[in-house]
Amino acid sequence: xxxxxxxxxxxxxxxxxxxxxxxxxxxxxxxxxxxxxxxxxxxxxxxxxxxxxxxxxxxxxxxxxxxxxxxxxxxxxxxxxxxxxxxxxxxxxxxxxxxxxxxxxxxxxxxxxxxxxxxxxxxxxxxxxxxxxxxxxxxxxxxxxxxxxxxxxxxxxxxxxxxxxxxxxxxxxxxxxxxxxxxxxxxxxxxxxxxxxxxxxxxxxxxxxxxxxxxxxxxxxxxxxxxxxxxxxxxxxxxxxxxxxxxxxxxxxxxxxxxxxxxxxxxxxxxxxxxxxxxxxxxxxxxxxxxxxxxxxxxxxxxxxxxxxxxxxxxxxxxxxxxxxxxx
Numbered sequence: 001x002x003x004x005x006x007x008x009x010x011x012x013x014x015x016x017x018x019x020x021x022x023x024x025x026x027x028x029x030x031x032x033x034x035x036x037x038x039x040x041x042x043x044x045x046x047x048x049x050x051x052x053x054x055x056x057x058x059x060x061x062x063x064x065x066x067x068x069x070x071x072x073x074x075x076x077x078x079x080x081x082x083x084x085x086x087x088x089x090x091x092x093x094x095x096x097x098x099x100x101x102x103x104x105x106x107x108x109x110x111x112x113x114x115x116x117x118x119x120x121x122x123x124x125x126x127x128x129x130x131x132x133x134x135x136x137x138x139x140x141x142x143x144x145x146x147x148x149x150x151x152x153x154x155x156x157x158x159x160x161x162x163x164x165x166x167x168x169x170x171x172x173x174x175x176x177x178x179x180x181x182x183x184x185x186x187x188x189x190x191x192x193x194x195x196x197x198x199x200x201x202x203x204x205x206x207x208x209x210x211x212x213x214x215x216x217x218x219x220x221x222x223x224x225x226x227x228x229x230x231x232x233x234x235x236x237x238x239x240x241x242x243x244x245x246x247x248x249x250x251x252x253x254x255x256x257x258x259x260x261x262x263x264x265x266x267x268x269x270x271x272x273x274x275x276x277x278x279x280x281x282x283x284x285x286x287x288x289x290x291x292x293x294x295x296x297x298x299x300x301x302x303x304x305x306x307x308x309x310x311x312x313x314x315x316x317x318x319x320x321x322x323x324x325x326x327x328x
Contacts, residue, residue: 001037001049009049009071010235015273017068018234018241019128020051023211024067028053030203031196036093040070040086047082048072050104054097055126061317062097066104067128068305090311100317101310103127114309121325122308125194129278130308133292134237135300137263138272144263147299152256159219159257164226166261169216173205176216179225183244190247191291201242208232214241217262219254227254231262237273238266259298276300 001007009016018024025035034054040047050070055063070086094102103117105128122130137144145153169176181198188195208214213234219227227245231238240262245255263274279292281302312318 001039007037007039007049007051009051009069012046012048012073013071014235015237016071016235017128018232018237018239019067020049020069020071021234022051023207023213025051025053026207027200027204030207031200034097038089038093040072042082046073052093052102054099057100057321060098061314062099063126063321064094064097064099064102065126066102066106068105070104070106072106087311091313094311094313100314100321101312103308103310105130105305105308114311117308117310118322118326121322124325125196127308128305130305131279131281132303132305133276133279133295133300134303135263135274135276135298136272137238137267137274141264141267144267144299149297152297155253155256156260159253162252163221164252164254164257165220166257167218167220168261168265169218170212171209173209173214173216173230174202176218176225176228177202177205180216180228180230180242180244183225183228183246184242185244186246187244204241205230215265217258217265219245219258221249221252221254224249226252227258229258229262231266233266233269233271236271237275238262238269238271239275240277255294256297263298274300275303 004022007022009020022037025037028035033056035051036054037049037051039049048071050066052064052066055065057063090102104114135144139147177198181195181201184195184201208230214230214232217229217231218225226249227243229240229243232241233239240259243255243258245258259276266274276295276298279295279302280289281304310318
């Protein structure tokens with residue numbers, strides 16, 4: 001598919017992840033990565049969509065990844081004939097792009113269509129989380145507050161009583177890049193994780209401005225910005241895609257208020273779901289345990305995505321890649 005108007009994953013999957021949206025491919029393209037979009041069709045009926053992102057490796061090799069996809073019309077994900085054609089086409093695409101494997105997050109995985117990815121190879125800046133936390137927000141504010149633990153409600157009131165002011169910014173998002181990147185950097189340092197280059201976030205803010213699909217939730221204390229979240233809207237869901245806070249002001253408990261104001265702002269924009277992003281679960285994403293407890297403090301439930309699978313094109317090179325992931 002070459003035209004954004006012809007690529008509509010929401011038409012077959014109402015709660016499709018934003019990582020299968022056209023604009024997400026534009027985010028990747030702005031970083032020099034190749035994005036390709038495909039429609040799966042039988043005669044005149046659309047059966048599905050998928051977007052594949054190309055990530056370069058050493059020696060001219062590549063990985064192809066279909067993040068939280070492909071997306072199938074209900075009933076087709078298990079049909080053998082359909083999956084055979086899908087596998088053949090995906091293999092062709094991989095050969096065209098000199099990929100050692102194609103990774104996808106889908107509900108089918110067996111020896112005929114893909115090898116299940118071990119847990120040690122899933123946690124990467126390239127790949128999407130298996131577990132996320134979501135909240136249904138198609139309720140009154142009183143009902144949403146009543147669904148929270150009392151400690152969360154207390155933190156929200158506490159931040160307001162301490163004079164923390166929250167503002168919503170929908171325009172000129174790029175003007176807040178420096179503050180936002182600084183707060184994310186402080187959060188990354190506390191959480192011992194790495195950020196993308198600043199240019200990556202700059203490109204995202206420019207793209208969001210173009211598509212009018214995101215807003216900042218910003219907390220201030222005496223004029224200083226002390227916490228920020230970027231909220232993205234796709235379909236019926238609002239996503240907390242990035243956020244950060246200044247630990248010097250943790251006594252004000254501003255992050256809890258920022259999340260709550262983000263929920264109410266998304267609700268006012270007719271969203272039905274609020275996606276807090278990745279959480280830990282069982283043996284997965286142990287480093288997210290602290291932030292996971294914070295996210296669960298708003299009520300809600302866990303969203304478990306299908307296991308990731310690899311369609312292996314070059315077994316030797318994939319073995320080398322997996323070896324590196326396991327031991328380095």
